[in-house]
Every structure is written in C-alpha cells, then in structure tokens.
Amino acid sequence: MPAKKKSNIVSKYFLNNVSPFVGLIGFGYWGKNILRNLRELGVLDTACDSNQNLISEQKKIFSGVNFTSSFDEVLQNKDIKALAISTPAATHANFVKQSLLVGKDVFAGVPAKQIAWTCQCGTTLKVCNDHAPCKHCGNEYMLKNGKVIVDLSK
Ligand SMILES: [Zn+2]
Numbered sequence: 477m478p479a480k481k482k483s484n485i486v487s488k489y490f491l492n493n494v495s496p497f498v499g500l501i502g503f504g505y506w507g508k509n510i511l512r513n514l515r516e517l518g519v520l521d522t523a524c525d526s527n528q529n530l531i532s533e534q535k536k537i538f539s540g541v542n543f544t545s546s547f548d549e550v551l552q553n554k555d556i557k558a559l560a561i562s563t564p565a566a567t568h569a570n571f572v573k574q575s576l577l578v579g580k581d582v583f584a585g586v587p588a589k590q591i592a593w594t595c596q597c598g599t600t601l602k603v604c605n606d607h608a609p610c611k612h613c614g615n616e617y618m619l620k621n622g623k624v625i626v627d628l629s630k
Contacts, residue, residue: 496521499556499580501547501562501571504530514560515541524550547571551578558583565621593619596629 500523503511507525514520515538522542525531531543550556551574558581561571568584575582593601597613609616616628 482615495555497555497557497596499524499550499553499559501525501559501561501575507529508534510560510562511538513542521556522550522553547574551575551580557581560584593617 494620496519498514498519499521500507500511500514503523503525504527504618506549511523511534514563518542522544523538524535524544524547526545528545531545534541535543544550550559559571561568561582561584563571572582572584591603593603593608595601595608595610595613595617596617597610597615599610599612600610601610601617603619606619607617608619615625618626618628
C-alpha cells in the first residue's frame, strides 16, 4: 500500500523536527488551505497577513499558531527557517526577495489561475482556459497571468 507507506515517512520526518519552523505569508483565498495543511503537519510557527479581519477569523479556528500583520516580525524571527508565500501573485517577487536576503528558505505558490475578468462593459466574466467571452456585449478576451494578451473585441 504505497499511500500508507508515504504517510509514515512524512509523519516520521515531521516528528523528528522538534519545533515549528515555517512562516506563512498571506492566508486569504488559497492561502487558507496552506495554513490548514501546515498547521496539521505541526510545522507552522507564525501566519502573517495584512488583513486584520482575516487574522481575527483564523485565530478563532487555529490555536497554537502565532498571528501577525507584520512581515518584518516574521523576517526577524530566528525560529522561522522557511517561508511559504501565498500572497497575490503580483507581490510574490518582493516577498521572496526579502525572505531570501535574510536567509530563509522560500516556497512560493504558483499564481492562482484567473477565474474572473471584468469586461469593458462592466460585466464580470468567467474565465475558462484563459478565454473570456462576454455574452452581454460580444467582447472577447484571451488572458495570461491577469493581462489581456489578445483582445478579440471588434
Ligand atoms: Zn461585455
């Protein structure tokens, strides 16, 4: 049973790591899943987000995790050896750079797939395979990483 074997190896590895050593930067949207997973693995020291409402919300759910809105505080925390970056994709580069400069290991999630786009006419469009046609006005867009690469509108 390969699945069982793998999970034994994972738990052995993490049990041998005495204390939490990971900081999470950004836990809105997809970051919530990363927060939960790191917490379950017992490796999460501190979770950081600029949104105070998110912090209050998650504090109620996750005990034993430090929450802060200060990225500098996480950078200066010597117990934190590695950072998971789960902020909006456009801000990744800056967070990754600053983390590496103070000697942290870094995991940056890939940019989330774009799921919505606002048409010129104001209609919110569903994006499917980077393609967003507007039924309302007939405009049509091809998108890549949040930018229009081809505007198929008339
Ligand atoms: Zn439109």
